[in-house]
Amino acid sequence: MNVLVVYAHPSPNSFNAALKDAAVETLRQAGHTVEISDLYAMNFKAAADGADFPAPVDPANLNYAAEQAAAHDAGTTADDLKAEQEKLARADVVFFQFPLWWYSAPAILKGWLERVLSMGYAYGAGRMFDKGGLGGTKAMLSFTTHGLESSFADDGWHGPITDVLTPLHQGLRFVGFDILPPFVAYNVIRSSDEERRAMMGDLKKRLNALPETPVIPYPALAAYDHQGVMR
Amino acid sequence: MNVLVVYAHPSPNSFNAALKDAAVETLRQAGHTVEISDLYAMNFKAAADGADFPAPVDPANLNYAAEQAAAHDAGTTADDLKAEQEKLARADVVFFQFPLWWYSAPAILKGWLERVLSMGYAYGAGRMFDKGGLGGTKAMLSFTTHGLESSFADDGWHGPITDVLTPLHQGLRFVGFDILPPFVAYNVIRSSDEERRAMMGDLKKRLNALPETPVIPYPALAAYDHQGVMR
Numbered sequence: 048m049n050v051l052v053v054y055a056h057p058s059p060n061s062f063n064a065a066l067k068d069a070a071v072e073t074l075r076q077a078g079h080t081v082e083i084s085d086l087y088a089m090n091f092k093a094a095a096d097g098a099d100f101p102a103p104v105d106p107a108n109l110n111y112a113a114e115q116a117a118a119h120d121a122g123t124t125a126d127d128l129k130a131e132q133e134k135l136a137r138a139d140v141v142f143f144q145f146p147l148w149w150y151s152a153p154a155i156l157k158g159w160l161e162r163v164l165s166m167g168y169a170y171g172a173g174r175m176f177d178k179g180g181l182g183g184t185k186a187m188l189s190f191t192t193h194g195l196e197s198s199f200a201d202d203g204w205h206g207p208i209t210d211v212l213t214p215l216h217q218g219l220r221f222v223g224f225d226i227l228p229p230f231v232a233y234n235v236i237r238s239s240d241e242e243r244r245a246m247m248g249d250l251k252k253r254l255n256a257l258p259e260t261p262v263i264p265y266p267a268l269a270a271y272d273h274q275g276v277m278r
Numbered sequence: 279m280n281v282l283v284v285y286a287h288p289s290p291n292s293f294n295a296a297l298k299d300a301a302v303e304t305l306r307q308a309g310h311t312v313e314i315s316d317l318y319a320m321n322f323k324a325a326a327d328g329a330d331f332p333a334p335v336d337p338a339n340l341n342y343a344a345e346q347a348a349a350h351d352a353g354t355t356a357d358d359l360k361a362e363q364e365k366l367a368r369a370d371v372v373f374f375q376f377p378l379w380w381y382s383a384p385a386i387l388k389g390w391l392e393r394v395l396s397m398g399y400a401y402g403a404g405r406m407f408d409k410g411g412l413g414g415t416k417a418m419l420s421f422t423t424h425g426l427e428s429s430f431a432d433d434g435w436h437g438p439i440t441d442v443l444t445p446l447h448q449g450l451r452f453v454g455f456d457i458l459p460p461f462v463a464y465n466v467i468r469s470s471d472e473e474r475r476a477m478m479g480d481l482k483k484r485l486n487a488l489p490e491t492p493v494i495p496y497p498a499l500a501a502y503d504h505q506g507v508m509r
Contacts, residue, residue: 058339109292149445154389155389161384195506197507213437
């Protein structure tokens with residue numbers, strides 16, 4: 048398999064970096080090909096804005112998604128985004144590694160989703176959910192939390208981790224990804240070296256089982272009517 | 279009341295801009311004082327990274343939250359963030375206006391949350407949820423969607439809008455904000471001028487009723503034990 052690792056942490060000495068390195072090593076040892084997008088190291092542009100379209104169709108009223116589709120059709124997608132889309136074209140699995148900030152991905156990774164997985168390329172003209180442009184590609188979120196696992200349970204103050212992940216998973220589903228169960232390293236700030244080694248071991252086990260891990264089941268697009276309501 | 283409008287859309291001719299302008303006008307006409315943070319116009323830095331700390335405590339291993347707290351204690355918080363924190367100190371209500379992208383706020387606004395509502399300033403040392411640093415301040419999300427309202431219902435393909443908003447609302451709650459019910463302008467791309475005027479009218483009504491609008495009730499921090507689990 049070809050795996051694209053999309054990684055977002057500002058420090059190369061962080062536990063997130065160690066998890067990313069462990070993932071890359073484990074995947075390569077298992078015979079997979081790995082590419083890496085290290086968003087902070089790449090100084091990846093986070094904000095989706097008019098600078099992404101040097102020759103916009105409608106300069107007076109920037110409709111970001113419409114400009115994405117026009118740029119895709121004209122072959123004028125910005126070079127940094129084309130490079131990411133080419134990596135995605137080669138990928139069977141996209142593995143995201145990041146710290147959970149504000150119950151979501153860091154802004155730099157949120158910007159990657161907005162800018163790279165563009166209208167025209169990843170969705171549009173009825174292509175969405177299981178008919179989306181990334182169909183046939185799997186996505187897996189791997190992230191660290193500051194909070195305890197108990198605080199992300201049903202009766203935890205942060206609420207269930209599955210609820211926290213809903214928007215990220217929905218976004219990935221929308222463009223066609225099949226969603227693998229996430230890997231969560233809880234309570235990293237207070238963990239011992241031994242606990243961190245155990246978490247890295249758990250991630251390695253997850254990745255070694257990747258080819259046979261079932262994706263999360265969701266309803267197909269065909270289950271809904273044209274108003275987006277389940278039939 | 280003092281209202282801080284935090285606005286994130288790249289085009290000054292967008293419907294988001296029109297909603298923001300209508301909000302500012304309505305609030306001023308009602309006698310409130312309004313300040314505006316127009317994140318795209320300010321070229322607000324979206325990514326939380328080491329550049330925010332010219333003299334980091336631990337340059338070898340950037341722990342972003344720990345550096346935030348240290349900078350706050352030392353009075354060395356970056357100028358662009360201090361300016362936002364001073365606006366927040368004056369605000370009774372923070373009104374966010376943005377397009378829903380990827381089931382969340384645009385990356386530039388996500389970055390504002392990460393960078394401005396910092397550890398030390400907004401939370402930390404047990405200050406969180408109703409004991410958070412922004413206690414006594416209300417927050418209201420106002421946003422546009424591409425999708426139909428029916429597609430954000432319980433049986434819609436996007437899932438219930440309340441589920442979509444969970445991470446954003448939880449994040450705002452975490453630092454102490456009281457959460458006002460959101461305002462949603464659905465299906466903007468396909469709406470007529472008349473429908474847009476109606477949506478602007480609905481927003482104006484919501485804002486005129488702001489002082490007496492009840493906030494969304496949530497459990498208090500005291501309802502949970504030290505593991506973050508409800509007692």
